[in-house]
Amino acid sequence: MKISLCILASAMLLATPVMAQSSQNNATTAAPNVQSAASTASMHKEGEWRASKLVGVNVYNNSNEKIGDINDLILDSSGRVANVVIGVGGFLGMGEHNVAVTFDQLKFAKEPVKTVSNDGAGKTGNAGSTSTTGSASTSAQRSDNWYPDHVVLNANKDQLKKMPEFKY
Template sequence: MLMKSIAAGLAGTALLATAAFAQSPTATTDKAPTAATTTTTTSASGEWRTSKMPGLKIYNDANENIGSINDLLMDKSGAIKIAVIGVGGFLGMGEHLVAVPYDKLKFVNEAVAYTGAAGTNPNAKPATTTTTGAATGTDKTATTVTASSKWYPDHAVFNASKDELKNMPEFKYSE
């Protein structure tokens, strides 16, 4: 009885293996190349990731931090038309949202030029320091920072003061 069971098992296995081999594709030369042999890459050089834009700091022409990008609004064709900027507040509480035309923002890849006492810039990244002025004890240091990211700008510039932005009509998302 045991021998009949083993023989039946082997016969069944051989039958299944034959069916599996019958389904293997044969190599032909008239087919298009398979995905495994075709490699395609897409390059987005010079483009920015929109996921990195919210939180991007906005400065004015005097290098004063006036807010940050809260959201970007686009039209139906996908073109970004409006930047919603958050002004004031602390950790999102009491923040005043304003809508400004996206084309009025100037994006900058280099860090904000900062001149002041060394070590007092809260936004400083690893940098090189150079001393300027005469050796009179009243020297100021200038910190130069270069942005290394190619996927989003360092900051944006908008020609307004923080008070001017706070006095703009508040932006509200309509329901």
């Protein structure tokens, strides 16, 4: 009996390095796949936007009228954006109506909204500076591309206000 226990213990001691070596080999063969996936995901690519930067982006209609802003992004279980929650109406968040639209209904614009200034009506005392109507930014392009300048949705405020309110 003692001899069989000694043989069993010796066999276990000899097998332990073999098992450890095979698990290390599995780990090293799996590691390059994880590392290669991590290296491609570690850099910002053109056309990718940070979700935190999309929240708050202004939403305009096809007539360049501001109709709301993005309040939230709803993801499905695969990580794709299923819906975009847009806040419509209200003032300083009071009385705002949240509606959900599908991501594919939105067109993302990198350049600022183009508005027309009134012929000299917006001139101020500063050297040649004019103001434009609407809430457009200047025509200079941003140097970052972490989020679009604005979003265009083919709808008007009244249509969005009539949509069912999105509930969390």
